[in-house]
Amino acid sequence: MNSSRPVTIKDIAKRFRCSPSTVSRALNDHPAINEDTRKNIQEYARTVGYQRNEVSLSLLNKKTATLGVVVPTISNYYETAVIEGLHNVLQPMGYTLNICVTNESYLLEKEYLSKLLSNRTEGIFLSVSQETYDSGYYEHLEQVIQRKTPLIFIDREYEDFETSRATVDDYHGAFAAVEHLVNMGYKQIAHLKGPNGLTVSEQRFKGYRDCLIKYGLPVREELIINTNFKVESAILPARRLLEMETPPDAIFGVNDQVAIGAMRVAKDKGLRIPQDIGLVGFDNSPISAYTFPSLTTVNRPGRKIGMEASRLFLSQLNASDDYTHEGIVLPSELIIRESSLRF
Amino acid sequence: MNSSRPVTIKDIAKRFRCSPSTVSRALNDHPAINEDTRKNIQEYARTVGYQRNEVSLSLLNKKTATLGVVVPTISNYYETAVIEGLHNVLQPMGYTLNICVTNESYLLEKEYLSKLLSNRTEGIFLSVSQETYDSGYYEHLEQVIQRKTPLIFIDREYEDFETSRATVDDYHGAFAAVEHLVNMGYKQIAHLKGPNGLTVSEQRFKGYRDCLIKYGLPVREELIINTNFKVESAILPARRLLEMETPPDAIFGVNDQVAIGAMRVAKDKGLRIPQDIGLVGFDNSPISAYTFPSLTTVNRPGRKIGMEASRLFLSQLNASDDYTHEGIVLPSELIIRESSLRF
DNA sequence: ATACTGAATGCAAACGTTTGAAAAAATTTA
DNA sequence: TAAATTTTTTCAAACGTTTGCATTCAGTAT
Structure with a gap:
């Protein structure tokens, strides 16, 4: 095996004979930290290549800054344009997109959604697979709804759900x-x-x-x-x-x-x-x-769809409980x- | 806000007046758990839609089962074929692919790599951006190497690094x-x-x-x-x-x-x-x-490249310290x- | 009754980080 | 010099889960 354990805040604390709290505060420029301590710690952290463990932070804050994008394929121009649109809006806001390709398979779609929920993804953009559409099984989506994870349908929608959706006319x-x-x-x-x-x-x-x-x-x-x-x-x-x-x-x-x-x-x-x-x-x-x-x-307008979908997601995030979902239909142009x- | 806190093992424990350990073991079919307890807990978990928090598990096990795929674009047939190849091999093994599109930007590439490391991604497939290539700045890659996170170059390689690579001739x-x-x-x-x-x-x-x-x-x-x-x-x-x-x-x-x-x-x-x-x-x-x-x-052969790259990653994972990196060059065909x- | 066995459960620590409150140390004031 | 104040640091808990070890509580054999 060849994975050398990454440097943690505790390691640094031990090195400076101080508590982890101090190191944490020093690294985050907390005002109540002695200027010298701060400098020393920050410098040391840089030299040893410290990088904070976002996993632990996710656990602590219950925020992962990750969004799921579940699409049947990425082999077409349109789908990649949609992803580009999502990306353009959400990446600058600090979100990471987790792109999942279902290959039109119901089982893969189900597995991906379950995994995204387990990973505490904060929102899901979904273009349902053909198999899902054919079969009519939507239990895997119920789960998403139940969890109140924002779910935005893209392109291929399913009418019976109370969700936002962005489609082209x-x-x-x-x-x-x-x-x-x-x-x-x-x-x-x-x-x-x-x-x-x-x-x-x-x-x-x-x-x-x-x-x-x-x-x-x-x-x-x-x-x-x-x-x-x-x-x-x-x-x-x-x-x-x-x-x-x-x-x-x-x-x-x-x-x-x-x-x-x-x-x-x-x-x-x-x-x-x-x-x-x-x-x-x-x-x-x-x-x-x-x-x-x-x-x-x-x-x-694939890129626009992606951007609109992002907008729908964001407004749902900041919304109150009685938020009514929106359906956006963009015109197509001959x-x-x-x-x-x-x- | 509309995010209802997901059900945790502790919630279930409280409900059954038992300890979290018992719930954990019950859910994981541990043999030393009373048959009835197990059934009751499992059933209850199902009805309330319990889903285990993989974030906490990642923290505990230091394993995220996530791999980064950093590419300049996904707008071409070739790139999507590569991703498909990676996907075909790695998805069945339980890995989640985190696809990052750099749009040929050095800064985005750097940011993505940093984020992937912070998220404790277990391996990174990289096709460097044009800007990176032009600028010759490779410090952001040093970091990956230093962390001993397996790094596989795809297609666009950088000769000076001791890494595995899969390219087409x-x-x-x-x-x-x-x-x-x-x-x-x-x-x-x-x-x-x-x-x-x-x-x-x-x-x-x-x-x-x-x-x-x-x-x-x-x-x-x-x-x-x-x-x-x-x-x-x-x-x-x-x-x-x-x-x-x-x-x-x-x-x-x-x-x-x-x-x-x-x-x-x-x-x-x-x-x-x-x-x-x-x-x-x-x-x-x-x-x-x-x-x-x-x-x-x-x-x-994009799909093949993806599959070969997966292979390189896997053999690096299971390798000893004196692992020598491999460079695969697939033939192209007129x-x-x-x-x-x-x- | 006592010790022994086995089954079922609980305890506590661990993963890495943040943060309010408490404590300690340093500095100033009276 | 003691008290008051300010600056700096530490403590402890929390996030959700797993797991080795300890504990409890039956039932069984002596």
Whole structure:
């Protein structure tokens, strides 16, 4: 073994033949400490590399200055943007973020939440996993509520809980995207949908469907195919769409990745974008502006979501008992680029 | 304020008119506890939602089961893959990962390391920030070494330290990429380089340069332009390259993002890829297989790096004092796709 | 009745730090 | 020089849990 015991306040006290209290006060610049003692102790502490044990302080003060961020994945642009937003607000306030990735697994999510509570995390930002969403088991969340640990839902929410939440208006974003396709004269608009059951998937799907209905276009079952958000999961579905007898003339992808997959398939088939087929994605990921043609998409303000979520957390912290939880819905914004702009 | 004090072992002890020791043992299934007592206590604990305070345990056992992961960013595919690899190995062993994002800032890095040490983190995985690298200040790392906290360098390393490290063989990956371009008959190969000073940037640049030299091709200063890894940072440099009097006939990008930016510029200029200009990226990000044309790139095994780094950490943990640190270099692999395959 | 066994529980210390109150030491005042 | 005052330091408790050892209280064997 190779862990040399870290220097403690007691060690220093022994060295100076004084009590730990004196050392503690000296290190914290307490006024009732002799100037010389203070200097000597501080200097000695520096040379031996003393660093105060925050664990013991956490125990004493019942404060850990740690927040949990529980997300299904960090592989997408959006999630990392959210974390960046949280980080930008909370790091300067002295909070440490404990980022936990559930990989969409209910069990991992449960374990992480339990661990965060055991570690006396002071707040939890949660985007529930797909499995949790599907299963409908929410007991692991009850625990968080019971403990009165502030819980902020991000993005994927669960309506039955009395909590704060920050989400993007996926519905209207999707609606606007499809409406734009309609305005461009596309008539047969397909949808590469996300996994069933997830709020994001369903909201975007509803936006898509309602828009078609509004404009009197048929909602054709066979034009709606599931993907898992990843680019490769869009390849076969897109191929299936484009090889139909009456193929769609536009595709609305649940996110940019999926739309880019469809773009690739369309090009392989020699279709011209946007003349032969229109494409729209969702997320406004950095790459979407630089595909060829560039991808029309819907901006999803990840960083802002993170910052808003932080705000919700902070106001809940300083709130009285009759605090009513807030739900923030940020607008999403259609960004028109080349992939749908035909004349 | 709304934080209801969590139930402690003492609370339960009071309720059962017994000592905390008994409760502790009952909850931990200690054999020397009466069966009934045990059952009653366990049941009661469950109903009141008792959860043991890991902070106090950490203090007692001097073990936190927490590891720090300090990285410059989590916005790229590669970094998230590394974290996934770490996670896959270490999470099942009971470790919690504390992911810290430095945004390439020296000060944040320093602060995070200090905080991790204060929190008695049991090991630290570090990919140093660009600022740290540039400045050459490494005192904040001395502290970690002094404490004998296992420190594993990931990817961006600092040669002067006696530590373990896991990196990808960027040099030979870059070399192979450029060699492939040479084999395809490209003669004027430009390089969109990463920020100066970073190991990744410099290694890939050296691979590029040495390959040109090996094949007797000139290394033209004006064909080497810096970017910051992001797609938009490649646009102007690529434009500058392609508008030269004698423009390059191939571009080697420091990563896929940059190569995709160049691809966009080339297409805007009506150049055919790979006939008029060859393109190669680096990272094998998911999107690279689905651009049009698909992007030749170099695979960088992020998940494997994470898993290897975990292994290094674990073997250091169980090692004797005369443990000699290990440096793992994983090979990178050229992946030939359409963007460079001309006949 | 007495000693012995075994089961069940309690005591006290420990982890590292802070902090109000008490004590000690140094200084000033009368 | 004694008392009063001020400065400096120490004491002890607290945070929540575990654990070796001591204790208690049965029941059992002598």
